[in-house]
Amino acid sequence: MTEAARRLRRRAYADVEHDGDRFVARLPDGPAMRLVGSAGVIWDCFVDGATADEVTAEVAGAVGLAPDAIAADVTHFLDDLVRTGLLEVT
Amino acid sequence: MPELSLPLPVRVRMTHAAMQFLADESGADLLHIKGPALDPELAAQRPPSSDADVLVRPAHLRRFIRALAGTEWSLRTRFATGSAFEHAATYWSEVFGYVDVHRSFPGLEAPDTFEVLWADRHPVDLGGYACAVPGQTAQRLILLVHAARSGGSRDVGIAWEQADSAERARIRQLAERLDAEIALASALGDLEQFREHRAYRLWRTFADPSSTRWDELRGRVEAHPHLLGKAGILVRALVPNFEHLQMAAGHRLSRRDRAYAWQERYRRAWRELRHRHD
Numbered sequence: 001m002t003e004a005a006r007r008l009r010r011r012a013y014a015d016v017e018h019d020g021d022r023f024v025a026r027l028p029d030g031p032a033m034r035l036v037g038s039a040g041v042i043w044d045c046f047v048d049g050a051t052a053d054e055v056t057a058e059v060a061g062a063v064g065l066a067p068d069a070i071a072a073d074v075t076h077f078l079d080d081l082v083r084t085g086l087l088e089v090t
Numbered sequence: 091m092p093e094l095s096l097p098l099p100v101r102v103r104m105t106h107a108a109m110q111f112l113a114d115e116s117g118a119d120l121l122h123i124k125g126p127a128l129d130p131e132l133a134a135q136r137p138p139s140s141d142a143d144v145l146v147r148p149a150h151l152r153r154f155i156r157a158l159a160g161t162e163w164s165l166r167t168r169f170a171t172g173s174a175f176e177h178a179a180t181y182w183s184e185v186f187g188y189v190d191v192h193r194s195f196p197g198l199e200a201p202d203t204f205e206v207l208w209a210d211r212h213p214v215d216l217g218g219y220a221c222a223v224p225g226q227t228a229q230r231l232i233l234l235v236h237a238a239r240s241g242g243s244r245d246v247g248i249a250w251e252q253a254d255s256a257e258r259a260r261i262r263q264l265a266e267r268l269d270a271e272i273a274l275a276s277a278l279g280d281l282e283q284f285r286e287h288r289a290y291r292l293w294r295t296f297a298d299p300s301s302t303r304w305d306e307l308r309g310r311v312e313a314h315p316h317l318l319g320k321a322g323i324l325v326r327a328l329v330p331n332f333e334h335l336q337m338a339a340g341h342r343l344s345r346r347d348r349a350y351a352w353q354e355r356y357r358r359a360w361r362e363l364r365h366r367h368d
C-alpha cells in the first residue's frame with residue numbers, strides 16, 4: 001500500500017488551548033506538539049479512517065485553496081503525526 | 091532532568107487527561123482534585139498548580155497503579171515514603187511533569203470518604219477528557235484540610251471566609267460525615283477544642299511553625315489507632331527518606347550520599363532532642 005493510500009486514525013490524545021496556542025499530546029505519556037498555523041486546521045479536518053488525499057481535500061475546502069497547492073504540506077504534517085504517534089495506520 | 095517545553099498550565103491539564111485515560115483503560119474510578127479541577131470560582135483566586143492531583147478509589151488502586159506502570163510515567167516517591175500520612179505516590183513524566191496519585195486525603199478520615207465524594211461528583215473537561223471532580227462543598231473542604239497541613243491562609247480565605255453561612259454549614263456537615271472535623275478546626279484556628287483527640291498533637295505540629303520532627307513523629311504515633319501502625323511509624327522514622335533526597339539532589343544517590351544521609355539523620359535527631367531539653 002502506498003503512503004498516499006494508507007488510512008490513518010487518531011490515537012488517544014489530549015487537546016489544550018492556552019494563551020492562544022493549541023497543544024496536542026499522545027496519551028498517556030506523550031509526545032506533545034504545538035499546532036501552529038495550518039497544523040491546527042489539518043488536525044481539525046482529520047477524521048478517523050481518512051487517507052492523505054481525503055484530508056487534503058477537506059483542508060482545501062476549509063481554507064479555499066486548490067488541493068494541489070497544499071497536498072505536500074498536508075502529507076508532510078500527517079507524516080509528522082504518524083512519526084510522533086498521534087496518528088497510526090489502521 | 092530534561093527541560094519540559096510545554097507551558098505549565100498545559101502540562102497539568104494534559105496530566106489530568108492522561109490519568110483519566112489510564113483510569114478509563116483500567117476501569118478505575120478517579121476523582122480529579124485541586125488545580126484546574128477546581129470550580130472556576132475557587133480556581134480563579136489561586137496561582138496555577140505545578141502538578142496534578144488525583145484520588146483513586148481505594149479498591150481500584152492496584153489496577154490503576156498497574157496501568158501507570160505500563161507507561162513512560164516513572165515512580166518518584168512511593169506511598170510509604172511520600173509523606174507522613176503515606177497517602178500519595180508521585181509519578182513523573184518527561185513530557186507532562188508530576189502527578190500525585192492519592193489513595194487517601196489526609197484529614198478526611200472516614201473509611202468511605204471516596205464513596206461520599208464520588209456520589210456528588212460532576213464532570214469537567216480537562217485536556218479533552220471528561221474528568222470527575224468532587225462537588226464544590228467537598229472541593230472547599232479539601233482546600234481547607236490541605237491548608238491545615240501545609241499552611242495556606244489564602245485557601246482558608248477562598249474556601250471559608252468567602253463562603254456564606256449556608257455553605258459553611260454544608261462544609262461543617264461534610265466534615266462531620268468524613269471525620270474531618272479536627273482537620274477543619276485546625277484550618278480555622280479552632281484546634282484547641284480537640285485537645286483530647288488522638289490526632290490533636292499531629293495537627294498541632296502542622297499549625298505550629300516551631301514544631302520539630304520529634305513533635306511530628308510523636309503526633310503521628312499518637313494519631314495512629316493501632317499498635318502495629320504506631321510501631322511501623324517508629325521503625326520507618328529511623329530510615330532516611332532516600333527517595334526525597336534523590337528527588338532534591340536530581341540524581342541517583344551514591345553510597346557516600348546514603349551514608350551521609352544516615353549520619354545526618356541521627357545528627358539532626360540528636361540536635362533536636364538536645365534542643366528540647368535545653
